Amino acid sequence: xxxxxxxxxxxxxxxxxxxxxxxxxxxxxxxxxxxxxxxxxxxxxxxxxxxxxxxxxxxxxxxxxxxxxxxxxxxxxxxxxxxxxxxxxxxxxxxxxxxxxxxxxxxxxxxxxxxxxxxxxxxxxxxxxxxxxxxxxxxxxxxxxxxxxxxxxxxxxxxxxxxxxxxxxxxxxxxxxxxxxxxxxxxxxxxxxxxxxxxxxxxxxxxxxxxxxxxxxxxxxxxxxxxxxxxxxxxxxxxxxxxxxxxxxxxxxxxxxxxxxxxxxxxxxxxxx
Numbered sequence: 001x002x003x004x005x006x007x008x009x010x011x012x013x014x015x016x017x018x019x020x021x022x023x024x025x026x027x028x029x030x031x032x033x034x035x036x037x038x039x040x041x042x043x044x045x046x047x048x049x050x051x052x053x054x055x056x057x058x059x060x061x062x063x064x065x066x067x068x069x070x071x072x073x074x075x076x077x078x079x080x081x082x083x084x085x086x087x088x089x090x091x092x093x094x095x096x097x098x099x100x101x102x103x104x105x106x107x108x109x110x111x112x113x114x115x116x117x118x119x120x121x122x123x124x125x126x127x128x129x130x131x132x133x134x135x136x137x138x139x140x141x142x143x144x145x146x147x148x149x150x151x152x153x154x155x156x157x158x159x160x161x162x163x164x165x166x167x168x169x170x171x172x173x174x175x176x177x178x179x180x181x182x183x184x185x186x187x188x189x190x191x192x193x194x195x196x197x198x199x200x201x202x203x204x205x206x207x208x209x210x211x212x213x214x215x216x217x218x219x220x221x222x223x224x225x226x227x228x229x230x231x232x233x234x235x236x237x238x239x240x241x242x243x244x245x246x247x248x249x250x251x252x253x254x255x256x257x258x259x260x261x262x263x264x265x266x267x268x269x270x271x272x273x
Contacts, residue, residue: 051094
């Protein structure tokens with residue numbers, strides 16, 4: 001009996017160093033993990049968009065017309081997409097965007113069911129007192145994997161708007177001619193400051209396209225918790241999140257087109273001196 005207790009005591013004594021070693025290893029690993037986590041910044045500043053207009057100019061005011069659905073499906077809610085576009089454009093530094101409700105209220109006052117032509121867009125912009133109005137069309141929509149969303153946007157300014165710049169750089173483009181566009185990722189067309197819109201872009205987003213996925217990944221930085229289950233992939237698996245990303249990217253492209261237009265007008269003015 002005594003020998004049995006002795007054997008058990010020796011077994012426990014032999015096991016004790018192993019347990020201590022294991023506990024120490026776990027503590028060290030947890031400490032190293034905590035150090036690694038602490039060295040990584042918890043918050044990342046998301047990418048932001050800037051106004052293409054002169055910094056000394058008063059804040060530019062835009063309105064967004066409710067988008068038209070030309071996708072061929074009734075699954076899309078144009079007002080939801082319009083709201084998402086307003087939300088993204090309101091984050092552009094140097095550009096103030098009116099709420100969609102205010103635009104809709106003004107349209108009801110005018111007896112305007114929708115913005116069906118450039119004349120409607122100009123009338124609405126003048127009534128709202130904005131520097132420009134964005135007219136948009138949903139050209140494609142599929143909420144099933146792979147997600148699909150097509151957007152065509154045109155920036156239209158009423159006569160006398162301070163953002164028009166040099167009126168001599170005209171190149172009229174009808175935004176409604178883009179309704180059937182099923183372009184590859186990134187098509188853009190430049191308008192001028194004459195009878196047509198100032199700038200026009202048309203983009204087709206496909207969540208299976210690697211360029212789109214990379215752009216969505218960059219957009220997610222600072223907007224999605226890195227520890228969440230989906231992470232950045234939520235922007236290519238959820239139609240609501242995909243719409244937010246697409247509206248941001250389309251806004252970025254429209255602003256870039258405006259910079260190109262203004263740079264061209266500046267070069268033309270310089271060459272005429």
